[in-house]
Amino acid sequence: MTARRKHEGNGSPPHSFLGPRSLTDPEFRDAVGAVDFAVDARYAWDTGVAISTYLRGLKEGRILARECRTCRRILVPPRMFCEECFRPTDRWTEVADTGRINTFSICYVRWDMVALDPPEIPAVIEIDGATKGMGFLHKIAEVSPDDVTVGMEVQAVWKPEAERTGSILDISHFRPRDEKLRTDAPKPFSRRSSETRKR
Amino acid sequence: MFEKLTDPTDVILHEGQIPIRHRYTPGVAGEAFFTALKEEGKLLASRCPSCGIVYCPPRLFCERDFSALAPDAEAGPGGVLESFTVGYVGVEGEPLEEPRALGLVRLDGADTVFVHFVVDAEELEIGQRVTADLLPKAERTGSILDIRGFRPA
Numbered sequence: 011m012t013a014r015r016k017h018e019g020n021g022s023p024p025h026s027f028l029g030p031r032s033l034t035d036p037e038f039r040d041a042v043g044a045v046d047f048a049v050d051a052r053y054a055w056d057t058g059v060a061i062s063t064y065l066r067g068l069k070e071g072r073i074l075a076r077e078c079r080t081c082r083r084i085l086v087p088p089r090m091f092c093e094e095c096f097r098p099t100d101r102w103t104e105v106a107d108t109g110r111i112n113t114f115s116i117c118y119v120r121w122d123m124v125a126l127d128p129p130e131i132p133a134v135i136e137i138d139g140a141t142k143g144m145g146f147l148h149k150i151a152e153v154s155p156d157d158v159t160v161g162m163e164v165q166a167v168w169k170p171e172a173e174r175t176g177s178i179l180d181i182s183h184f185r186p187r188d189e190k191l192r193t194d195a196p197k198p199f200s201r202r203s204s205e206t207r208k209r
Numbered sequence: 210m211f212e213k214l215t216d217p218t219d220v221i222l223h224e225g226q227i228p229i230r231h232r233y234t235p236g237v238a239g240e241a242f243f244t245a246l247k248e249e250g251k252l253l254a255s256r257c258p259s260c261g262i263v264y265c266p267p268r269l270f271c272e273r274d275f276s277a278l279a280p281d282a283e284a285g286p287g288g289v290l291e292s293f294t295v296g297y298v299g300v301e302g303e304p305l306e307e308p309r310a311l312g313l314v315r316l317d318g319a320d321t322v323f324v325h326f327v328v329d330a331e332e333l334e335i336g337q338r339v340t341a342d343l344l345p346k347a348e349r350t351g352s353i354l355d356i357r358g359f360r361p362a
Contacts, residue, residue, distance in 0.1 A: 033234065041234035042351040043243030051227040059213075062221040176221055 060088040063102070068180040071168050075105045075140055086140040105139030107166035108187060112136045112145060116155045129155055135164060135184055148178070152185035152192045163187040238267040241280040247351040250343050254282040254319050265319035285316035286341035287362055288323070293333050314339055314359050326358030338362040 033041070057065060060076060064087050067074035076088035076099040083092070084103060092099050114133035120126055131150040136143060150158060152167070164184040174180035186192055235243060238255065245251045254265035255278035262273060267280035293312040299305055312327040327333060328342060339359035349355040 038232070038234060041232075042240045042247065043235040043353070045231075045233040045235075047231045047233065049227075049229040049231070051229050052224065053227070054222040054224045057221045057223065062219060065221050 058090075060090045064088050065176040065178070067104075068178065069174045069176040071107075071171065071174075071180075073105050073107055073137060073166075075103050075137075075144075077101050077103050083141040084139060084144065086137045086144045087146055103139075105137050107137075107168070107181070109135040109137040109145055109164060109184075111150070111158065111160055111162045111164060112143070113160060114150060114158055116158070131155060131158055133158070133164075133184070146178070148181060149183040150185070151183040152194075154191075154193050157186070157191050162191075236269070238269045238278075238280045242266045243351040243353075243355075245280075246343075246355050247346075247349045250346065250349075251283055252285040252316060252323075252341065253280040254284040254316075255280050256282040262320045263318060264321050265316050265323060282318070284319035285323075286343070288314040288316040288319075288339055288341075288359070290327065290333065290335060290337050290339050290359070291315050291322050292335060293327055295333075312339070312359055316341075325353070325356055327360070328358035329360040 056062075064074050073086065074088060075084045075086040076090065077084050078092040078095055078097075079100045080095040080097060081092060083094070084105065085092070085099065086105055088099070088102070090099055091097070112134040114131055117130045117132065118126055120130075131153075132147060133150045134145055134147055136145040148166075150164065163186070165187050166181045167183050167185055168174070169180050169182050234240070242253045245253045252265060253267050254263050255267035255269075256263045257271040257274065257276050257278055259276045260271060260274050262271065263282055263284065264271075264278070265282075265284040267282075268278055270277055291313045293310055295308050295310045297305055297308045310327040310330065310333060311324065312333070313322040313324055315322050325341075327339065338361070340362040342357040342360045343349070344355050344357060
């Protein structure tokens, strides 16, 4: 019993008894009669028409895009509505699995502060065949971090077909198109795959 | 126009789970109540020094006049069944093998009612005498379930 749990019992307001104070860690952990409860907070996030089709395309080793006939833009990742023309997009089209680095970062720590060795290189990749500026975030590997540049031409390295699940990670990573820039450094992500889709 | 999904299984779903864990601590009066229940098998209560109302389980202030209270009184273990209900489904909606009765019991010496199971009763009647059925001391953990329930006295 701590001091604040004593009560004078003389009818006067027991300020020390009622005074606001947080529980200390031992008080919290050892509280008699405490009830522990875990909320079963499960969710299912539906990827919608455009992204569902895009993800199914990735499973087949294809990057699908939507075209808007009014502004003639090719949208990657695809969306069913053109945010510039304010009208539905018109048709599906396939774009290349190559592109160039729009911007990148070199990460030496993971989101939870675990050191990464080798570092990971997330990059925004503008996809060839899509309108300039269109593309997505992915990882760059098989290259020394020192050699990565904005504008570098890269190509997708696909996971083996049997391992694809309809996810953006069906592309294992992107690597430089220039073979001279490629390294054999162990890939920081997923399983090493020698299979590269040729198109 | 928009493509419409007609087969809901066409939609790709990403399933996840948000880990949310709670620990409810019963507070100063609640801890005193559970400690006394576990160690001494007593049901603590608090008496308001100004209006005389006795709360069980104990409170730290009087709901009627806001006087400061302490868990310094005792109630029960006998009492009067003030109301009851019989449940046939559990909290998840699952059917119960045996229906369970929940009662409101006004413990002797207390002015408030206490919610708990009513056990070992064939027939329930409002106004009947019941008494708290405690687990043996070795099995008590400082939980409300240290009281098995109220059984007919």
